[in-house]
Amino acid sequence: MKRDDVIRMAGAEVCAGNAQVISIPAGELRRTAEGLRHDRDVPMDYLRDIVGMDWGEEGLGAVYFMESSATGGRVALKVAVTDRERPLLPTMSDLWKTALVKEREVFDFFGIRFTGHPDMRRLFLREDWKGWPLRKDYDMDSNPLRLDNETNADTTTEYRLLPDGTLAGTAHPVFGENDFVINIGPQHPSTHGALRMRVALDGETVTKVDPILGYIHRGIEKMNESLTYPQTLGMTDRLDYLSAHQSRHALCMCIERAAGIEVPERAVYIRAVMDELQRIDSHLIFYSCLVLDMGAMTPFFYGFREREMILDIFEETTGGRLIQHYNVIGGVQADIRPDFCRKVREFTAHMRRVIRDYHDIFTGNVIADTRLKGVGLLSLEDAVSLGCTGATGRASGWANDVRKRHPYSVYDRVDFKQVTRGEGDSFARYLVRMDEILESCHIIDQLIDNIPGGDFRAKTKPVIKLPEGIHTAEVETSRGEFAVIIESRGDKVPYRMHFRSTGLPLVHAMDTVCRGWKIADLIAIGASLDFVIPDIDR
Amino acid sequence: MFLDYYNFEPLLAGIHAALCGVMPEWAALTLEGLAVGVAIMLMYAVLAVVLIYMERKVCAAFQCRIGPNRVGGKGGLLQVPADVLKILTKEIISLNRADRFLYNLAPFLVILASILTFSCLPWNKGAEILHMNIGIFFVLAASSIGVLGILLAGWSSNSKYTLIGAVRSGAMIISYEVSIGISVLTMVVLCGAMDIQTIVAGQADGWNIFKGHIPAVAAFVVYLIAGNAEANRGPFDLAEAEQELTAGYHTEYSGMHFGFFYLAEYLNLFITAGIAATLFLGGWMPLHVAGLDGFNAVMDYIPGFVWFLGKTFVIVFLLMWIRWTYPRLRIDQVLTLEWKYLMPTSLVILLLMTVCKVCGLTF
Numbered sequence: 001m002k003r004d005d006v007i008r009m010a011g012a013e014v015c016a017g018n019a020q021v022i023s024i025p026a027g028e029l030r031r032t033a034e035g036l037r038h039d040r041d042v043p044m045d046y047l048r049d050i051v052g053m054d055w056g057e058e059g060l061g062a063v064y065f066m067e068s069s070a071t072g073g074r075v076a077l078k079v080a081v082t083d084r085e086r087p088l089l090p091t092m093s094d095l096w097k098t099a100l101v102k103e104r105e106v107f108d109f110f111g112i113r114f115t116g117h118p119d120m121r122r123l124f125l126r127e128d129w130k131g132w133p134l135r136k137d138y139d140m141d142s143n144p145l146r147l148d149n150e151t152n153a154d155t156t157t158e159y160r161l162l163p164d165g166t167l168a169g170t171a172h173p174v175f176g177e178n179d180f181v182i183n184i185g186p187q188h189p190s191t192h193g194a195l196r197m198r199v200a201l202d203g204e205t206v207t208k209v210d211p212i213l214g215y216i217h218r219g220i221e222k223m224n225e226s227l228t229y230p231q232t233l234g235m236t237d238r239l240d241y242l243s244a245h246q247s248r249h250a251l252c253m254c255i256e257r258a259a260g261i262e263v264p265e266r267a268v269y270i271r272a273v274m275d276e277l278q279r280i281d282s283h284l285i286f287y288s289c290l291v292l293d294m295g296a297m298t299p300f301f302y303g304f305r306e307r308e309m310i311l312d313i314f315e316e317t318t319g320g321r322l323i324q325h326y327n328v329i330g331g332v333q334a335d336i337r338p339d340f341c342r343k344v345r346e347f348t349a350h351m352r353r354v355i356r357d358y359h360d361i362f363t364g365n366v367i368a369d370t371r372l373k374g375v376g377l378l379s380l381e382d383a384v385s386l387g388c389t390g391a392t393g394r395a396s397g398w399a400n401d402v403r404k405r406h407p408y409s410v411y412d413r414v415d416f417k418q419v420t421r422g423e424g425d426s427f428a429r430y431l432v433r434m435d436e437i438l439e440s441c442h443i444i445d446q447l448i449d450n451i452p453g454g455d456f457r458a459k460t461k462p463v464i465k466l467p468e469g470i471h472t473a474e475v476e477t478s479r480g481e482f483a484v485i486i487e488s489r490g491d492k493v494p495y496r497m498h499f500r501s502t503g504l505p506l507v508h509a510m511d512t513v514c515r516g517w518k519i520a521d522l523i524a525i526g527a528s529l530d531f532v533i534p535d536i537d538r
Numbered sequence: 539m540f541l542d543y544y545n546f547e548p549l550l551a552g553i554h555a556a557l558c559g560v561m562p563e564w565a566a567l568t569l570e571g572l573a574v575g576v577a578i579m580l581m582y583a584v585l586a587v588v589l590i591y592m593e594r595k596v597c598a599a600f601q602c603r604i605g606p607n608r609v610g611g612k613g614g615l616l617q618v619p620a621d622v623l624k625i626l627t628k629e630i631i632s633l634n635r636a637d638r639f640l641y642n643l644a645p646f647l648v649i650l651a652s653i654l655t656f657s658c659l660p661w662n663k664g665a666e667i668l669h670m671n672i673g674i675f676f677v678l679a680a681s682s683i684g685v686l687g688i689l690l691a692g693w694s695s696n697s698k699y700t701l702i703g704a705v706r707s708g709a710m711i712i713s714y715e716v717s718i719g720i721s722v723l724t725m726v727v728l729c730g731a732m733d734i735q736t737i738v739a740g741q742a743d744g745w746n747i748f749k750g751h752i753p754a755v756a757a758f759v760v761y762l763i764a765g766n767a768e769a770n771r772g773p774f775d776l777a778e779a780e781q782e783l784t785a786g787y788h789t790e791y792s793g794m795h796f797g798f799f800y801l802a803e804y805l806n807l808f809i810t811a812g813i814a815a816t817l818f819l820g821g822w823m824p825l826h827v828a829g830l831d832g833f834n835a836v837m838d839y840i841p842g843f844v845w846f847l848g849k850t851f852v853i854v855f856l857l858m859w860i861r862w863t864y865p866r867l868r869i870d871q872v873l874t875l876e877w878k879y880l881m882p883t884s885l886v887i888l889l890l891m892t893v894c895k896v897c898g899l900t901f
Binding site for chain 1: 597600601602603698699702706772773775776779780781782783784862863864865866867868869870871
């Protein structure tokens, strides 16, 4: 089945907005999805996201964003169910593994149960949370601050719709009776944030990883529904703080595209340079954290030494180091400092020089080799099915760089290589990122001397309203595809704003990747997947 | 006779005679015992402070940092004493469902093993504290008590992290003791003695590492690797592995109980290096080259304890260098390294050394 076949289907219609979402009847969802997933020529094997929505009168529902890893062709399906008391949708988890976690997110926020999903627990909120917070009729006072401990259920429920229309549940135990379960987190040196993984062990061997998320969930998507568009920008820097520029770039781009705002060329260049600097910054932290998690403390300081130079450059122009708030709708906040270009040039030259030290101390090291090579294999098929974008997917041989597949900004005009490897092990994930540092330097070198003059910010109306419909934009952040999905009803505030988390599929992949490896590998694999917690929890 | 400028024996004998002059001999012996005990403790504490300061400065140098530089003048000299004072004032937390007796006992076992071994080090001619004719054997036996403390600490804390840390540590230390034992045995074969002072005295005409040439150098390398593992230091610090187990077997300890583990770790590093210096580099013995009497005489002017400390700290530096360079191994890799490579290698070295000794191929 192709996109055109879906459009021709009875009851299908293309919704407004640049996302080209096709609305289909809920009864047709499963058949359509199977058709798209198993298409002979262009299978939609990458499920980008499932976005839960509450359309009010129209009912509750979800939008499924799919893409073909081979061609980059995209389809988005929208389904709605009118039953607010017992909303049910069929699961997609047997078609795309990433649906296992995405459907739990939708369930958590909208209360839509997915029949056939083997693990229908809440994802971010505590299990005894009352109500479904992203529904429009949610009572904001229904969950006062609780000071009692959260308990985790031992079993999880799979729902099935019986022929007579009743719902039956089957309980599955999360862990076996004889599993030795240890908690990695929520406070742990190597989770890089407040992430908790319940890990079942057989001796030292990992038999199951069950991530428990939401320890720093701030409800950013809910907050955005009451903020005007310029105000929503403040949130994106706080998602993946190592991709602050890029995430904000995506949101600005989404609003600009929907509102038809032309960004001055100067701002486009500055944004691209900042994005690439941010990518180097993030990959330097990746290097530092990976080596630190493996017990080598010295190279850790190398990474931070060079990162400091980037932060100084950021600070001079944007005023911020970690959270910069630099992109604004229509351009950037302020013009670059006079010596910005010189410093960036000096930095890229310096980076190319010192990266040899990084490799000298770590890459050829016999212990590093045995700890990383062949460890934590993620097959190409799994990487796509789990939606592991970014360097993690590229290390498994999936050419998924948004900058190449769906070029935005200046990326169709600069020369750079998409680094991919085929091994899919921790070592490949490490090398891909190290090579990407050099590619980013290469991109910056092409841009930095050619930043055009002119305005750095387009004039925008004082109140920005987006036309009705579903709008999206996506960028390649430091750790994968980050997408912004805005449902607008023509107001100055979004009706719903969703961010595709880059880290959620990665942390979900931990279970697949870590099984059969040791605890020490779990830590190294976690570092090599490179997720950032605030981005997962949002 | 050379070597006698700094011999402690006449001095100590003089003190003993003077004491016996004013009190009965048993009282004199008790008093001396107490004095020596206090001296060991003091030396132990002072050396720990020195080693911690050294580690901070050495690792700072490797990491392009300065290290402690604020407390107590320019070099941050008072940083470690300040930390020691701080840890002394900290509360020792008692756990709810821990095995109280074993939990409190464990740090003392670790420190006991460490002090017992520490007392066997040959500081100078005539300055050995525990002297017995099977000295090196005693060192091996006493150091094994330490692992008991670690196992008990991990077990009694009633925590999953500590348990995994303790089991790792048990598996690793017991394995590496085999290699240590065999490489020590190799040197015993070369020296023909187990008495530490005899081993040192036997190196008056050249250190063992030169006398035993190829097998001795090989045994030295094996000893350093296995000794590093014995001291629970990176890349073999799996028992602590803060990135995996937060702090491994001593996760649940606080205050001075934790301080004991910390202290013992540093002193075990010193002891490992000290035994290596004794077995391979002549202990307190100055550098002598057979035939060069003038040179030897000049070397003899440097006191024995300076030689001993100098050699030991060189090896300590070497071990720190390794620690701050390599990432950590995984438990199965650690055991593979020992049982598949290190232990067979050390057996071959032992055989080689025996053959060399029998055929008179050693110097």
